[in-house]
Amino acid sequence: MTSTGATSPESPxxxxxxxxxxxxxxxQHAAARLEALGVPHEVRVVSAHRTPDVLFSYAQxxxxxxxxxxxxxxxxxxxxxxxxxxxxxVPVLGVPVQSKALNGMDSLLSIVQMPAGxxxxxxxxxxxxxxxxxxxxxxxxASEHPAIGHALESFRTRQTQDVLANDDPRx
Ligand code: RP5
Numbered sequence: 399m400t401s402t403g404a405t406s407p408e409s410p411x412x413x414x415x416x417x418x419x420x421x422x423x424x425x426q427h428a429a430a431r432l433e434a435l436g437v438p439h440e441v442r443v444v445s446a447h448r449t450p451d452v453l454f455s456y457a458q459x460x461x462x463x464x465x466x467x468x469x470x471x472x473x474x475x476x477x478x479x480x481x482x483x484x485x486x487x488v489p490v491l492g493v494p495v496q497s498k499a500l501n502g503m504d505s506l507l508s509i510v511q512m513p514a515g516x517x518x519x520x521x522x523x524x525x526x527x528x529x530x531x532x533x534x535x536x537x538x539x540a541s542e543h544p545a546i547g548h549a550l551e552s553f554r555t556r557q558t559q560d561v562l563a564n565d566d567p568r569x
Contacts, residue, residue: 408438411543412535413465415444415456415482417472421495425471427525428493431532435549437539446477453478457485467535470518471528473497476508479518489519489538491531496524 412432416425425441432439444453460468460482468486470479471493479492494505502523510520519534521527533550540547 409464410438410440411464411466411539412437412439412532413456413460413468414439414441415468415470415478416495417443417445417447417476417478419443421471421473424495424524424528425469425493427528428469428471428532431529432536435532435536435546435553437532437536437546444478444482446472446481447475450481453481454485457482457488460486460488467491467538469493469528469531469535471495471531472509473502473505474499474508476505479509479520480512480516483512483516483518490517491534492518492520493527493531494520494523 414425414428414432416422421443429439429441442456443449444456446453457468465488467489468482469491470482472478473495474497476492476494479490483490492509494502494509496502497505506520506523509518512518519531521531521534533553536546536550540550
């Protein structure tokens with residue numbers, strides 16, 4: 399499998415996958431958040447359409463390899479999150495990548511409109527969605543991994559303090 403980013407030395411708890419290397423510009427925001435929170439993760443290009451066999455094996459092996467969440471970003475006819483969810487019980491967090499043709503509405507609707515029985519947690523289009531998917535994955539891990547919970551709490555506290563310390567937009 400092709401790696402498009404740093405892989406944590408510890409056994410990964412979260413897999414970040416994307417349909418194309420071109421999605422990395424968006425998905426790097428998920429990786430950066432996990433890195434900052436100390437969440438062991440891996441990054442892979444896995445395409446539902448161009449490498450469907452890799453998608454199947456990734457999904458089938460995910461739980462056994464210790465992955466506790468998969469953040470899946472894709473654009474356009476974004477079948478990657480839904481197909482992963484069809485093949486694994488590991489929670490899939492879908493990130494709609496902002497497509498050029500339809501601004502990501504195609505990605506969003508492809509990911510969010512799952513049939514009952516195969517859930518995908520769907521996030522906002524683009525960078526905010528990628529960042530929030532990572533924060534959500536960290537929240538999912540927090541009870542079993544207290545260090546991640548503490549890192550998440552510190553991040554939230556810092557974020558609040560930043561806003562309070564810069565509350566005049568003219569400055
Ligand atoms: C999707 O097609 C990918 O997730 C990407 O967002 C989109 C375009 O892919 P490239 O043509 O840039 O490889 O599968």
